Structure formats: C-alpha cells, structure tokens
Amino acid sequence: MSDFLLSVHDLACARGDRLLFKGMNFSLKTGELLLVQGGNGQGKTSLLRLLTGLARPEAGEVRWCGALIGRQRETFHAAMVYLGHANGVKDDLNPVENLRFAEGLQGRTFDAPRAVATLERLGLSRCLDLPCRVLSFGQRRRVALASLLLAGAVLWILDEPLTGLDVHAVTLMEGLIRDHLTAGGMVVATTHQALNLEGVNVQRLLVGNVAIPELAVN
Amino acid sequence: MSDFLLSVHDLACARGDRLLFKGMNFSLKTGELLLVQGGNGQGKTSLLRLLTGLARPEAGEVRWCGALIGRQRETFHAAMVYLGHANGVKDDLNPVENLRFAEGLQGRTFDAPRAVATLERLGLSRCLDLPCRVLSFGQRRRVALASLLLAGAVLWILDEPLTGLDVHAVTLMEGLIRDHLTAGGMVVATTHQALNLEGVNVQRLLVGNVAIPELAVN
Amino acid sequence: MHRFVLAVLRRDLTLATRRRGDWLIAQFFFVMVASLFPLGVGPEPAMLARIGPGVLWVAATLASLLSLSRLFADDHRDGSLEHMVLSPEPTVLLVLGKSLAHWLIYGIPLLLVAPVLGIQFNLSWEAIWVLELSLLLGTPILSLLGGVGAALTLGLRGGGVLLTLLILPLYVPALIFGAGAVDGVMAGTGAEAHLSLLGAFFVLSLMIAPWIASAALRVSLE
Amino acid sequence: MHRFVLAVLRRDLTLATRRRGDWLIAQFFFVMVASLFPLGVGPEPAMLARIGPGVLWVAATLASLLSLSRLFADDHRDGSLEHMVLSPEPTVLLVLGKSLAHWLIYGIPLLLVAPVLGIQFNLSWEAIWVLELSLLLGTPILSLLGGVGAALTLGLRGGGVLLTLLILPLYVPALIFGAGAVDGVMAGTGAEAHLSLLGAFFVLSLMIAPWIASAALRVSLE
Amino acid sequence: MNLYTYASPANFYRLAGKLIPWFAWGAGILTVWGLYISFFMAPTDFQQGEAYRIIFIHVPAAWMSMFIYMVMAFWGAIGLAFNTRLSFMMARALAPTGAMFTFVALWTGALWGKPMWGAWWVWDARLTSELILLFLYIGIIALWAAIDDIRRGDRAGSLLTLIGAINVPIIYFSVKWWNTLHQGSTINLMKAPSMAKIMLLGMLVLAIAAWFYTIAVALVRVRRVILERERQTEWVKAILEKEN
Amino acid sequence: MEWASWSDFWNMGGYGLYIWGSYGVTVAGVLIEVILLKRASAETRRSLKRMQQWEEQ
C-alpha cells in the first residue's frame, strides 16, 4: 500500500447552540490508529461524522491526501468505510446476503467463499441462514464487522465498535485492528472500553473537557 | 425492606428451532446480584425477557415470592423494573418530561426536584431542556438509568446497562448497584464489560456453552 | 385506575403537541383527498353533491387510518411500549388511553374541517349536520379497531399497509352506516336508523376491541 | 455506473420478495380503497361508471403513495442508508435505482389489477385500455416525485403523512391528465392530448426529480 | 424440543394419514356424481336457459366460503382459550381453501351476472359482503405470512379471525340496512318443484364434495405443519427415516 | 338427456363461455391448490431430511 494521509485543520463542530469543539488539528498516517476519547456527549460521534463527510463542519477542513474530502468524494469514499452506532444490517436478509449487497453497493464484486469464511471467523457459522432480525444484539454487530473486513478499505472509521461484543469478540477485534494497521491501513475509533493494543502506533485525541482517567491502551 | 425471592425452576427457552437453554434453576434473595454471563447470542436477553414476563417460557416456571409471576402480574410488575437494549426514552421529550411520564405510567406521583437531582447526579445537568433526540448515545442511556433509579423498585433487571457509558458513568453505575443491594434490593444484570463489585453478594450464571474467561468481578 | 388512563392520555397529547404539525397533517390529508376527487371526477355540482357524503367519509377514514400505524409503533421502537406493558396497571387501560388519545388528536380535527368540505361539495346544512354526527360516532370506532390492527402488526415490516388491509374490512359497516345516514337525510328517508346502527357498532367496538388489542399487544411483544 | 443501479435494484427486489406479502398488500390496498367508494357512494352503475376513472386514479395514487414513506426510511433506521450514501458511486444513481425498484414493486402490480377494477366500475374496454396506458405513464412519476418527498421527510416523526402533504400537490397534474385521458375516451373526445401531456410530465420528472432527491437525501442525513 | 403435549400431534398425524384417502376419494366420487346431475339430469331452466347451471358451483362455493371462515374462528377461539397447538394448525390449514372458495364464488357470480344482469359486477350488498370476506381471508393470510414467529403468528391470526367473525354477520345483514338496488330473485325455486328437487340435490351433492375436499386438503396441510413444527422429536425423525 | 350432440353440450345454449368459464376456473383453482400443496409437502420433507442428515454429521 502506498502512503495515505488524513488531516484535519482547525476543525470546529457545533450542535444546536452548543460548540462541541473548535480548533482541532491532527493528521493520521498509514499504519496509525487514532483513538478518539471523551465522556458521553462530548462530540465523538459528531467528529466521526465530520470525518466521513456525512456532516459539514462549522469551520475548518478535513483533507484526504492533501485535498478536501468534498472535492474528491468518490476517491475518498472508495478508500473509507464507516461503522456507526447503527449497524447497517438489513433485518430481512441473512448475514451472507447482507454482505453480498453491501459489496454490490460499494461497487465491488462479491466473493462468496471469502464472505462465508469471514463470517465464520467472526463466530457466526450457526447463523448463516437466519434472517438477521432474529440474531442477538452482539451477533448483528458482528455481521456489521464482517462487512467492514470484506470492504478492504484503507481507512476504517469506527464508532464504538466494541458495544455489545463479548470478550472473545473484543479480543478478535483487537487482532483485526492490529492486522489492518500492520498491512498499512489506518483506523479512527472511539470506545469507552479498555483495549489491548500492544505494539500499535496509537494517537490519542481527547474530545471535550471530561478527563478520561485511565488510558484505554495497555 | 422485607425479604423477597425470585426463583426459577427448570426453565427452558427456545427461539425458532434452537433450544437456547433448558433445566435452568436458580433463586435470588434480597441483597444479591445475579450476573448473567455468556457469549453473544447465547440467550441472555431471552432469559431476561422470560424473567420479566414479557416472553413465555417453553417449559418451567418463574416465581416471585413463591407464586408464579403470571398469577400475580400486578404485584410483580410493581416490584420490578426492566432496562433492555432499547432505552424506552422518548426522542421528543426532554429528560425531565421523560421521567415524569415514566413515573405516571407506573402509577406513581412525580417528584420533580428529586428527578432533577437524579438527572444531575447522572451528569445530565446541561441537557435538562434538550429533547432527547439530540442527545448522544451515552446520554440517552443515562436518562434511562435515571428512570430506573426513580422507580424505587426492589428488583432491577438490566440488560447490558453499561453499553455506551463512559468510564465515569460506569463507576457511578457500580456505586448505584452497590447501594441498591445494600438497601435490600435485588439485581439481575448482563454485561460484557468488567465490573468492580467489591463486597457485593454475587451469583454468576453462565448461559450457553461459551466459556467466559475472566470473571467480570474483581 | 382512571389515573393511569389519564397519564397515558396526557403523555400522548404532549408528544403530539411537541411536533406541532402532526395533527394538522392528518387534517390536510383529509382536505387533500377530498379535493382530489373533484379533480379526478370533474366539476359538475349535482354529481359532486351526490357523491359528496361517500367521498368525505372515505377521505376521513383514510386520513385517520394513516396515523394508526404509529399508534404503538413509535413506542415499540424506542422500547417504551415494553415499559408501559410492564407497568402494574392492566394493559386494556393502556390500549384505551392510547385509542382515546388517537381519537382526540386525529378524529376531532376532522370534525372541525368536515363542514367546510361539505360546503365545497354542495351539501345542505342538514346533511352537514348529520355528517358531523356520523363522524362523531364513526371516528372513535376507527381508533378502537385500529388499536387491534396496530397491535397485531407491531414491528412487522410494511406494517402500515398491512394494518390497512386488516382494518378496512372490519370498518366497512361504519362506513356504510355513516355515509348511508347522510345519503338518507339527502334522499329524505331520514338518518335515525343508520345513526343508531352506527351507535350500536360503536358500543360494540368499545366493549370488544380494547380486550382483543391488549391480547394482541402481549402476543406481539413476546 | 449502471452496475450500481442494478445492485440497488436487486437488493430492493430481494428485500421485497423476502416478505412475500409486501407488494401484494399495496395491490390489495388499491382494490380496497376503490371498493370503499361504491360502499360510501351507493351502487348505481351509471354514476359509478361516471366517477370510475377518477376513483381508480385516486386509489392508485394513494396505494403507491403509502409505500413511499418506506422508500428510504427502513434503510435510514438501520443505518444502511448512510453506507449507501458513503459508497463511491453518485447518490443520484442510488435514488434512481430505488425509485425504479419502488415502481417495479408497487407500480406494476397496480397495472395488473386495474382492469379488474375497471370492469367492476363498468368501464368500457377502450376506457380500460386508456386507463392502463395512463397508469403506465403516471405511476413512475409518482415513484420519482415520491423519492424527493421521502428524502425530504427522512427521519421526521409523522414523515408518512408529511410526505403525502408534500407530494400530492406536485402530483396533481398527473392525476388530472391521467383521469382526464380516461374521461376523454369515455366522452368520445379522445385521449391523445392528455396522454402526451402526461408523457411530457413523466420525462420532466425523470430529468429533475432524482437530482433534487439526492440533494435532499444528503441534507437529511447531515 | 417440544417439551409438552407432543403426544397428541403425533397421534393426530397418524390419524390424519389414515383419513385423507377416504375424504379424497369421497370428494372425487361425489364431484363426478354432482357434475352428472348438474349437466345431464337437471333440465333447462325456462327463464335462464342453460346459464343457471352455474348455480351448481356458485352456491356450494359461496356456502363453503362462509362456513370455512366460521370453522376457522372456532378453532382459533379454542386455541386461544386452551392453548392447544393443533387447533391453531387447523385454523391455518383451512384459510387458503376458504380464500379459494371465496374467489370461486365471486368469479362464478360475476360470470353469471353478465348474462343475467348485463354487468359483471354490481355493488350489491351480497356481492360486496362476499368481496369483504375475501379481504378478511387475505388479511389473515397476509398477517400469518408477515409473522415468522410461529406462536405469535398463531395467536395474532386467531385474534384477527375472531374479531372478523363478529363482523361477518354485521356485513351480511347490512343487506337490509343498506340502500341498494337489490337483486331480484332470479330463479324461483318453488315454481317448478320437480326441477327444484333435482337442482337442490345437485347443489347438496357438490357442497358435500366441497366439504370432503376441504377436509382432505386441510388434513394434508396440517400434516405438513406438524412435521415442520415437531421436527426435533423422535417420532418425526423415525418417520422421515422410514421414508428414505 | 338434454344434449343432442357434443357441440350442443359445449355450446350450452349460447352460454358456453360463461358456464365453462366458471367450471374451468373452479377446476383450475382446485388443481392449483392441490399442486401447490403437493409441492410444498415434498419440499418440506426434503428440507427436513436435509437438515436431519446435516445434524447427524
């Protein structure tokens, strides 16, 4: 993979009549993890939506490889994948179909054996034919993670990817992030849980004014 | 508070054509915490819904103070409060109004200063006039917790109460559970996160066949 | 007991006022459907007067029907329906309170605009008066039966249209009696018979629908 | 580029078939609304034939309108709409694909039942044929305009009724031309003028609506 | 996995298997007899000519459409009251056949109406009420199709059937209350007693045939549903193995 | 016997279309129901057997 760069200049975000943050600057390089931390309601989700281009900043800019993301929407969106509080998993489709359509919508061809392998790796082998409606909270989250893995994007933007995951899945997720970074990817993630990320190149970003006592990285 | 008892006899639960568990037995006394653990999709949520009486068991029975819960629905529901994956928070109301109606629907009178105090204790003092629609994920979860506290029920049934809460809120929640138990309450909770519950009378229940490596109680 | 009904009522009314446009919109839908007909059918006054009662009744039905799918759905989605069902009070009262709120929010406003539309369709004052009376009896029936449909289709995809499919056949008698009453007064045969049948149907639904709806609600939440 | 439209189309069609009843239900809604009118208006065959085209057009409009509120709403609620908008393909294509799918699922079935209802309303074969033609041109307009409305009302409470309120006025020309064409053939004045106006309106909406809808979608998601 | 009352579905499965051939053959034989009566024994009607021969399917189908609905409501009520699974299964098994007969009644009525009244359809009370019955059937079937949880579907469908059943007589009697151009009695059965007798016989024979058919079809459906729902039990596994 | 010839029988005194239309649709309805039922039963059995074999593995 060649080198990529996500950079943010003087970013400000306001919701309603509240200024959540302003003058935010950072840049993220290939192989780095940006861990966005902060208390509830400090603006982590809002920041992530700014980075994806779904929301527009109050002031400042977000750049991808030097150019504004709004100017090169297609290139940027092809290189990025976002997982929000909502999963983007269709209740009426089973996990495999969910992945098929997710791939199709991203304009990629679907590799069925690989999709099934990914789902099995995420511990969903018993649920392959069930509509996602009947899956448990954590299982649905896992389906969403599978589509993340299949996408093969450079930049992952993850909003609390660990919610609802059991301890095994959390460990798995840590491994996946580590692999992705080693392979030259970039990750922006928020979380309230402790993460084990030994040997990972981590940048911390504190959003808002609530101190987070322990660094969520050992 | 006098003594209460929640007991479960030979309970079985089936979803679709999968038998999630069977022959489950336990009893929970005043001052005890039942920590329901298990991997994703093992049936924790399903168990909790059986305990509340929302779902009907495939076999077996749930008893409150010796009598079947179906036979004394009103007594039991007056003594119990449930918090599921969904919050039960109305988007169009602000936190105070949410509490007012939650109280009204439980047939209790509303004590406004106490409600405001509870919300402030949960760190929502800046959000009292905002409609819950604009609150962040964790803030909405906190509103739900506030209505739990106000209810003053003996038995709390909590499905992953910690999802989306930041570290401060998790600590707060641990304290709340400890206080409730000390005051003679009972708690049934599921969680995937580590909890610090020193000096609490904990029963663990493993649902399903996925081992949970570390005990989530220090 | 009635405190609980009042609490449900107050809550739903507050929610409705919170989105100010909400109840107005059903009213506008009523006006709009009623106005589409002259556009589709042509402007002859005699014929419009002839089809007026029927069109107004159908339009009123559709207008308050549309809002029915949200009777329980909003509360279901955010989890507050479970909390309400888990309250110590009987579920029948919950259903009654919600149906009543629905009628106040979506039924009453229809009564207020119906005369204006009646004038537009060239109805006589007497016919308008009977139209009002028949809507007064007929709209609560829809809110009550709608409770059953909304509870049965809770959480199903396409619930809104399915609800319509389930409820409209049940509602047909009200439509026939209601429009029949207005037709009757216009034809000079009197409206009493139709109105009393409508009243009987109302009492019947009041006695039966909430029980079935509350049973359906528990089934759907299972 | 067209691969993306096809992907959207296939996905929505699969979702529709997954719930087998879904598309059937809109069709039955059409039948039911059309059947309500004779119940309200009375059974005289001559009058029914006279108001038939108007009633059928209004009923078809309402039937496919009802399903419009779910055009983006389901995908919005579970987060998949964000994923689709974040795809590298242009959002216009997304909107086009979804409107097309909506028309295939809810528009085409209407064309299939319309003749049966035409017979019930005593229309002549020629009138039924023109009715079909006018619906063939008119229903896609509704799907296209509906895309705009659905995007604008995304995530608003009471979106369904609000959407109706926004879309119906825009749709009135189609209704007038469509019902006018059938009326014309029944009155012997011919249907060509009306049909070609309808066709022009269709082309116009095809060229404009998807762009507005995709802009609205981005605004609603912000 | 079915932890209670699976003894009775197992027994019922076997019983139904024995009954089905009898009803199926009965239906076939009665149909042949009934058709023979209707085409070769019944004389030409002096008012309607041959067109009246539609009565031999129209009336049995119309009867069946209403009876089947009432039977469904009965099974639904039993199921709700006593929580017996088998009665829910019966209700589900009857619905498609009921809808089919309703459709046939409508269709034959329309084909009869054209030569007799000059219109395929009029919005007469009886015709309309039959149409609404079709809507009720379709609504119930659609509700079942939309719910995939079996227990929820059973109960929800039965509740709907019940409240619809309360409505059926109301719709039906609206003939009296509704201002309508009422359909005059087109055939007067009493005018020609000898012909009436043979016609009545034909209608009755075909109605009984329709009953036999309905029972046979419903039993086949119930057997299938039982197999699906009890697939975890030993007896179902044994049956499947035997068939291999 | 009412009918002089087969063509008389099919003609039904000029009402053939209506009568055979009625009987035809009825027969078609019954046949479709029976065929669909047969297919569904076979499909059920097949899928049950498949699942059983899958479980035995």
Ligand code: HEM
């Ligand atoms: C689509 C049109 C029609 C429908 C939906 C329809 C419906 C029905 C129904 C539901 C019944 C059973 C009523 C009962 O048992 O009391 C029935 C019976 C009957 N229908 Fe029709 N009908 C239609 C058209 C016609 C036509 C066109 C004729 C004759 C010209 C006709 C003649 C009869 C007769 C003679 C009976 C038996 C009456 C009795 O035994 O009480 N029907 N029809």
Ligand SMILES: Nc1ncnc2c1ncn2[C@@H]1O[C@H](COP(=O)(O)OP(=O)(O)OP(=O)(O)O)[C@@H](O)[C@H]1O
């Ligand atoms: N219209 C508004 N007026 C005032 N404040 C608003 C408005 N809309 C949003 N907010 C505030 O903006 C913040 C949104 O924060 P955001 O969702 O980004 O939080 P977060 O850091 O993701 O929190 P969490 O950890 O709980 O998910 C909240 O504090 C909310 O109260």
Ligand SMILES: Nc1ncnc2c1ncn2[C@@H]1O[C@H](COP(=O)(O)OP(=O)(O)OP(=O)(O)O)[C@@H](O)[C@H]1O
């Ligand atoms: N119709 C069905 N057919 C087969 N399996 C089903 C069906 N409905 C639900 N299930 C299964 O039942 C289980 C439901 O589990 P439940 O929601 O209780 O899990 P949980 O322990 O709460 O998990 P989580 O930690 O992810 O919240 C899931 O494994 C799901 O796949």
Ligand SMILES: [Mg+2]
């Ligand atoms: Mg957030």
Ligand SMILES: [Mg+2]
């Ligand atoms: Mg769970």
